[in-house]
Amino acid sequence: MNPSAPLRSRLAPTPSGYLHLGNAVNFLLTWLRVRTAGGTLKLRIDDADSDRTQPEYIEDIFRQLDWLGITWEEGPSGPEDFQHHHSQLLRRERYRAVLAELSATNALFPCTCSRKEIRAQSATGLYPGTCRERREVPDGEHAIRVGVPAETVVQVGSAAVPLGSLMGDFVLWRRNHQPAYQLASLVDDLDDRITCIVRGADLLASTAAQLFLASKLGPTGAPFRAITFHHHALIPGEGGRKLSKSDNALSLHAMREAGVTPTLIYQAAARLLALDPYAIESLDDLLAAYRRL
Ligand SMILES: [Zn+2]
CATH class of the missing domain: 3.40.50.620 (HUPs)
Known part of the structure; x- marks a missing residue:
């Protein structure tokens, strides 16, 4: 700053x-x-x-x-x-526009997994990466996630935050057509x-x-x-x-x-x-x- x-x-x-x-x-x-x-x-x-x-x-x-x-x-x-x-x-629409900008980096993917499916496949509660290779947008309801490589560490001030293991591929756009937090x-x-x-x-x-x-x-x-x-x-x-x-x-x-x-x-x-x-x-x-x- x-x-x-x-x-x-x-x-x-x-x-x-x-x-x-x-x-x-x-x-x-x-x-x-x-x-x-x-x-x-x-x-x-x-x-x-x-x-x-x-x-x-x-x-x-x-x-x-x-x-x-x-x-x-x-x-x-x-x-x-x-x-x-x-x-x-x-x-x-503004959030959509930034989503489109992020999408241009090829780091996003559509995800059709339900919470129940994720829980069934993941002991940690982290997203198991099921849809990670998916590039075509499916018909019907889906969320949009960003891929976070498991080894990703983000420096926040003096703290090194292991984002990959804390959050995994997190949601940017929800199934209900609203931006995620x-x-x-x-x-x-x-x-x-x-x-x-x-x-x-x-x-x-x-x-x-x-x-x-x-x-x-x-x-x-x-x-x-x-x-x-x-x-x-x-x-x-x-x-x-x-x-x-x-x-x-x-x-x-x-x-x-x-x-x-x-x-x-x-x-x-x-x-x-x-x-x-x-x-x-x-x-x-x-x-x-x-x-x-
Ligand atoms: Zn999925």
Whole structure:
């Protein structure tokens, strides 16, 4: 990244459930970084790859951001504006065009395997490569995958991520005619001229997958390869498991009903940053403490 270029980052929730504590902390860490750098923050709701999108979950995103006091400069102002002007479902042709660019590299193949067939053939859950040599597009429903050689390792900052053994040949286009997350997220980050991404450590493999795609795109993908990535530790869920949308008790929605205040969320972010949580009462306190880091 050009160090003099203004920092541009984004909040990118998926509307497949209520936002949880982990999402909130990620948003705060992103917001802090953008505010201290005098950068620009975009709200982007990743709804292309979800069969579980509900209007209620989209409303929840705006409600919780407002509750946390998080502001953004670009992106939808509310649920209606989102549906009419910002939904990824409106950008299908754009994703198709990048898919066609990737297809020109001969790295893609159509795949007719069902989840059940893949499970039956693969002990690891990784795609077993059944359709890898297929070049003719079959009639009827199929996904499109990108071939990832087993030995592929992608460097993400100081981490060497073994993408081939972690993800295998991953899906770019789904059987339901929508782009998969890895493709839509990459294209949006390129189009939004994002220079900095703050993500949970659980998305390290996704970052590697997107960098792998960006390298296939040549000069078009170069701005993505110049992004600075920060992968932060996760807030553990019950029993130390990764927090997920199914941990209803830790949804912001449920926490608010139980009387939790934003201060508690700011303190959780402070803890992750190794700041003294008891010195933090407001978002301003958190920002001030972050600036002193
Ligand atoms: Zn297949």
